[in-house]
Amino acid sequence: MDNARPKISFLQGVLTLSGSLLMLSFYMMPMVKSNKPMGSNVWLSILVAIPYFVVFGAPTVLIAAKYKIESFGDLAEKALGKTGMKITAVFLALFLLVSNMVYVVVFGLFARESLLEGFPLWLIYAVTAVPIIYTTTKGIGSVCRMATVFIPLMFIGIIVFAILGFNSYELYNLAPSGGKVSLLDLNIQAILIVGQSSEFVAILVFNRNLNKKVNREKFFCVATLILIAFMLLIVLPTLLTLGYEYMRSAVNPYFVFMRQVGMYGDIERIQALGVFLSIPAFLIRAATQNCAVTEVLNCAFPKPDKRIFSVGAGLCIFLTLLLPTFTESAKFSDFVSVPYFEAASVIIVFVLPLILLIFLKVRKIKPVEETVRN
């Protein structure tokens, strides 16, 4: 076993996971852009998503709780064989890479349309790629330590905005709108919300970095509850202020909401503060996912220096995003609003760990610790 690997505490893990998963809602709020308009019920779908997080996260958490020492590669190899492990690892790495790409595109779109109008897109990506690649080379331990400083600041910012925005809340925005929403629609939307936060599958990759004493079930539940609470703190104030239709049409509805926040005429236009607090969190999420890609690829193709994967994955994202599909605003806003990606994510985060779990059970593979004791 690698004794030098970083140990992630409960707090570091929870903040990294919940903070990173929240970022998509912060920059885009994909739940309001679904094909089926949810109207003012959109906040309800976030609550309905709680049991789905538990269901879809269960295989991941069960594996993480039982096999605390093994790396993802070791587990996959024991369960699926060497070739199976390599295929799974490449598949997972690709999924994480694409989802990171979507996420960086969302940030790029927001930065270009709302923050830095007329700024060259390649420069925005270059400016983001450098810290992401650098942080990734420092490893997941450094990323999690960064998260304990920056994610709470972002959480505090979200709470402050929700409180200061009180004056702009219009209760009639909660009145039902946007068409009839059936229970089935609500549940489909809740599942898609899980899909939008699908990177929790990275728990499997970083499980052995998580402190052994950390209760994995509790860790996942606390992170999910924090995620849901802050999703509501983002969505509800935005809904109450902008109304559903405006929210649905805005590139970044939460940014538009932050623009409205003010108090006593002296505190106004403090949206820059919100963006300022969110940018480190954006980098943390992108770096976490890049770290996961690095770890997974290193399992499949071990190298003495895994930083080659960190740099490679970072450059891959940066270069792909320079393709015309991603630099043309109309096309890439279509790209990020496609629900198929969310649906595919749900399947991957559920099915992949489930297959792994079934094979581990069928082959009766015991955790490393127990084997040593025996």
Next chain:
Amino acid sequence: MRRIVTILSIISFSLGAILLSSCSYLVEPQTLAVVSCALYDYDGEKFIVDYEIIAPAAAAKDSSLKLGERAGIIIHGDGDCVETAIANAGRQTERLIYSASCRARIFTERLARDRKAMSKMFDYLMRQPDFRETAVLFIVNENDIDKVFSADTGLTHLTGEYLMGLSDSQPKSESTAPFTTTLSFINAALSSGIEPVATYISFETKHDSAMEGSESGGNEAENSENAAAHFNLNSIALFKNCEMAGVLYENDALLINILRGDEKQHSLDAEDEDMLICFAFSKMKGKIKASEKDGKLDLKIVIKGQLNVNDVIFKTDEDVELSDLNDEIIEIAEKRLTEVFTKTIKELKKYDCDAIGSGNAIASQDYDKWMKIKKDGTHDFQDSNVHFEYDISFARIGELTTPFGKMSTETDTD
């Protein structure tokens, strides 16, 4: 040591926020032409834009400016579309037009009455990164355009600042204007169950008292030239499907403001055979209960609030204790409110404008029914029965428990 480093990082990170100016443009603030007030017009062929630009040097010397002096300049542009009009206006200034600090946005009545033009206008404005939704929205008649930037602005030196100041101070005391922000307007325009409203500006001309008293003030033509126009914000512009439908005046706005939750305080006088009562209503809230009766929409509007009696003038010489008249006073007040509200509803029905949000009320009480009404196009506000119910409590406000006139000059001792 590590903890100290963490704390220092947090402090330095937080201090970094001070460097943020909230300006999202990649331009230095001194190269921006900051818009304080924007006036938009459409004459049927061309869009016309007038911007009041803050003159930084004058604004910096705000306290040394004399009353009536301006701290801004006006630039004008027109064009076939909104973008061209704004671009043409931009050619008159050496700086880059920046609207994120816009305090007031004024549309002319003829623009507001043209749905297509309004649509184009909002589409353009909402796509701009410097669009400011908190700017208060006003409507002005196109014949009064000249007065907008020349009318008296009280203690401030910019029309935008003045209008924003009014929207901050007026609702706290007595105001019949809704002071709708651009965001509230957009919200209501996009909502299917409520129609948007905006403050309607009219002007009244008052002669300068000093001038009236002067000996040389005899020439009538000269007097009318020197007369200052004053903003009058006691009216409310009604919209139907994002198109201006009509105007309500003075007390007519009360019900709309109450039901939209914007009403803070409102004074009314009521009279019956025995007395004249001056009321002030405060903490007023309204709720609509919708049902169907005899195939017609039945709206019950429940008004809750506090009634403060400012003065009672008895027509007879009777000296009656106010506390003995509580029920009677409340009855008179309710009657007066019903009178005002019924007139408002009549006006709203005339324009078929559901500015009170009865559609939202139906939707929140029975969504299926609302969907059906919407689908069949049978949300007939004009044909609805509206009646009022009150839950008003009586209070004597202020720091005196006994009216001044009832205070005894000497302490009564047996």
